[in-house]
Amino acid sequence: MFLLLVLELTDDSNKKKPVVVIVIVSISIVSGMFIVGWIIWFDLVTVAAATNNFSYASKIGEGGFGPVYKGVLETGQEVAVKRLSKSSGQGLEEFKNEVILIAKLQHRNLVRLLGCCIQGEERMLIYEYMPNKSLDYFIFDQTRSTLLPWHKRFDIIMGIARGLLYLHQDSRLRIIHRDLKTSNILLDREMNSKISDFGIARIFGGDQSEARTKRVIGTYGYMSPEYAIDGKFSVKSDVFSFGTLVLEIVNGKKNRGFNHADHDHNLLGHAWLQWKEDKVLELVDAAMEDSYVVSQVMKCIQVGLLCVQKYPEDRPIMSSVVVMLSNESVTLPQPKQPGFFTERSSRDTDLLSRKEKGCTENPVTITVCTMIINFVEEWQRTLTLVSSHSGGR
Template sequence: MIFLIWYSRKCCTCFTAPIVQSTQQLAGQDEELPFIDFKSIEMATNYFSQENKLGQGGFGPVYKGILANGQEIAAKRLLKMSGHGVEQFKNEVLLISKLQHRNLVRLLGCCIQGDERILIYEYLPNKSLDSILFDARKKVCLDWGKRASIIDGIAQGLLYLHNYSRLKIIHRDLKTSNILLDVHMHPKISDFGTARIFKDSDSRANTKSIIGTYGYMSPEYAMDGCFSEKSDVFSFGVMVMEIVSGKRNNGFYNPDRVSNLLGYAWDLWIEGKVSDLIDSTMNKIIPVIEGTRYIQVGLLCVQDSATDRPTMTDVVSMLGNESTILPIPKQPGFSAIIGLKCGDVANNSRIYSVNEVTITEIDGR
C-alpha cells in the first residue's frame, strides 16, 4: 500500500509503510523525499526513448530527462525482474537522501507507481568514468591532472561514507561505472542499492548474499561473504590501478604476462618497472614520481589481507602529503589467478558479472 502526502508546492513524498518506519528509525525524525509522478517522468524522458538512454546497469537502465521546470535529471528505472526489490530500493532511498558531500551523487526524488520503481538523480553530463576511461578516443581528455583529481575526489567521498557521514556506510559495489563525472570532471560516487549501514561499534559483518562485480571485490568478501570498510578500500585500489593505467582489471590481457591487471602491476613492482603501468596515451607528461606514488597507494589498498590495507583516512593522508613515507605493499589479492574466465567464476561461486553488469544470487534470510 502506498501513502501519498501532498503539499501546496505540488510535490509529495511516497513510501511504502516499511519505508516510512525505517526513515523514522534511521533519521530519528520524519524526513521526506520529493515524489515525482510517473507521467511526469515519462514525459521528461520522452517516454524512456532509446535516444535518452544514458546507460544500462545491473539493476536497470538510466535515462536523461528534463522536467517541466527545465531541470535536467537522470532517472534510474529499476527492472521488474532485476532482483532489485523493495529492500534494495528502500536502502538506496534512505541512504542517499541523507548523504551530503560534493563527491556523492545527489538524489532528487523517487517514484513508486504499480510495479514501477524509479530513482531521480542530478544529471551529470560526463556520465560514468568507465565510459571515458576505457574508450580510446575519449580518454585523451583525461590528462594526469584530471586523473589524480578524480582519484582524490573518490577517496574523499569514500572517507566521508566511512568516517564522517551521519551513518557509517560500506558501499560494497565500488567500480568505475559507479563513478559519475560532472561538467568539471569532478567524481561522484553513485548507486547505493547494495550499501550497508554499520554501527559505530561494528568493524565487519558477514552475509550469505554476495553482491558485487567480479574484479572489484576483495578476497574475503568474494570467498567468505565478510565485508568491512577494508572491502571498499580494496575496490578503491582496483580503481586507482585502472585510472592510472587506463586498463580494466577485468579482461586484462598481456601476451607476455598471463594475469589480471593487479598481477601485472605486482610483477612490474617486483621488477622495479612500475612506472611502465602509467597510461602512455595521456597527452601531457606526468611526473613519474607522482604517478608511481599513486600506484603504490593502489597496491597498498589491494593487498590480499584486509588487515594490511590502509583505512581511507590513511589513504587520503598518503595521497595528500608527499612527505609521508609509504609502506612497502604485499602481494595483491587475486593477483595469482591465471587464465581465469568469467565462466569459471560463474561455475564456482555465487558472483556473476559480464560486461560490468552485476547479477546477484540472493539467499533466503
C-alpha cells in the same frame, strides 16, 4: 498535512520499542510532486513528461536495476531517472536501500538522489544528471582516454577517496558501498568524480566493523578476497575496490580481462610484478603521454598496491589514504603481495553483478522505510478516490 506514525519495532533482543515517525506531506499541483519528509516523491505524469514518455532517445543506460533515462523537469533541471524493470530480479531491494540512504548522505563526491516515484507498479529513482557519464566511458576507450590527462585523473582519484572517506567515517552512519567500480563513478560537467549506486550498500552501526553474507554480490575484478571467497565485508573491502580503481585509472586497462604477453596475471598481479622489478612507470597509460607528474603517478601506484594487499589488516583506512595522496612529505610503507596473485586462464570472462535476495540490513530502518512507502501508496489511492468522487458531482 501531518501524519504521526507510532510503530512498535522489535530489536535484536526481541524487546518491543516504540518508534515515532513524523511524516510531513504536502501536495504541489504545479510541480506534480509529493514531498514526504526528506524525500521528494515525483508523480508518474511528471517523470513521464520529463523523459518524453520514457522514449528510446532519452535512454542513457541500462543496468541490473533497469533502464536509465535523461529527463528535464518543468523547471529546466536535468535529471537521471532509473526505472525499475518489471523483469528485474534485483531492483526492488536496491530501490528500498537507496531510499533508506537518501537522508543520510550529502557530499560533493557522491551523486545526489533527488527523489523517487512510486505509483502503481512503477518504482523509479531520480538523481542529479551527470552529463559526462561514467569513468569507464573514458579510461577504457582508446580515443576518449586522451580527454583525461593526468591532472584530471589525479583529481578524480582524490574525489573518489574523499567520497569514500565520508562514507566510512565522516557521515552519520558508517556506509560500506560494496560495489565500487569505474561504471559507478560518474563525472559532472567539470569532470569531477561522484560515487553512485548505493543499491547494495550496507549500514554499519555502533562499533560494528565487519559483517558476513551468505550471498556475495558485487562485481568480480573489484571484490576483495575475503568478500569474494568468505562473504566478509568491511571498510577494508571497499579499500580494496578503491585500490583497483586507482590502478585502472593509472593504467587505462580493466583489472579483470587484463592481458599481457609475458604472463596471465590480472592488472593487480601485473602491477605487483612491475613494482618488484622497479618498472612501475611502464604501467602508465600511453594516452597520457608526457602529461603526468612522475612523483604523483608513483605515489598513486604505491597507494593502489597498499590498498589491494591480500589481507585486510594490511590495507590502510581511507583517512590514511587521503593523507598519503595529498601530502608529499608522507613516507609510504612498502606494499605486500596483492590479493588474487595467481595466474588465471586467459579464457576467464567478466561476471556481472548478482542480486542478493537475502538481506541482513538493520530491521528497524527497513521497517520504517517500508512503512513510509506503504503510507505513500495508500495516500495516493486515497487521492484517487477523492478525485473520482469530486469529478462525479
